Amino acid sequence: MTTQLPTALAEIVEDFQALGERDRLQLLLEFSQGLPALPERLTDHPELLEQVVECQSPLFLTIEGQGRGAEARIDLFFQAPPEAPTTRGFAGVLREGLNGLSAAEILAVPDDMPELLGLTRAVSPLRMRGMTAMLGRIKRKVGAYVAQTSAAVPS
Structure with a gap:
């Protein structure tokens, strides 16, 4: 099942699957602690960020893309409060697994990828829905970027 995933994300999923439920939660916490802060150019412009309202905590x-169309390299940025470790952990997983990939690679990630982490019994369904929504929002934004940069005609 992880063969459909980009290499970095597949390795993260395999790490989660190799652990028991309690250890999976610990690994999620580690991802939350590793989520980098926003760069200053985004901190000063919150209007550039989109809220994922499905998340129980504010996320x-x-x-940002470099290049055009499906081959563009995509960078992901997240902001979530430190007191929301589950939400931050999910964001950390997605950032580490997808950041820097091409738009095409990100768009090819299966929508049910969060379920592959094996957290459905350890984390509430509402929190799982939040992670699925994060991935969906990323894919929607990447799709819009691809459409915008593919349609643009160089001058």
């Missing part, structure tokens, strides 16, 4: 994200 905001945005993407």
Whole structure:
């Protein structure tokens, strides 16, 4: 099942699957602690971030692309409060697994990828829905970037 995933994300999923439920939660906490802060250019412009309202804790994200169309490299940025370790952990997993990939690679990630982490019994369904929504929002923003940069005509 992880063969459909980009290499970094597949390795993260395999790490989660190799652990028991309690250890999976610990690994999620480690991802939350590793989520980098927003760069100053985004901290000063919150209007550039989009809230994922499905998340139980306030989570905001945005993407930046380098290049055009499906081959563009995508960088992901997240903002979530330190007191929201589950939400931050999910964001950390997605950032570490997807950041720097091409738009095409990100768009090819299966929508049910969060379920592959094996957290459905350890984390509430509402929190799982939040992670699925994060991935969906990222894919929507990446798709919009691809459409915008593919349609643009160089001058």
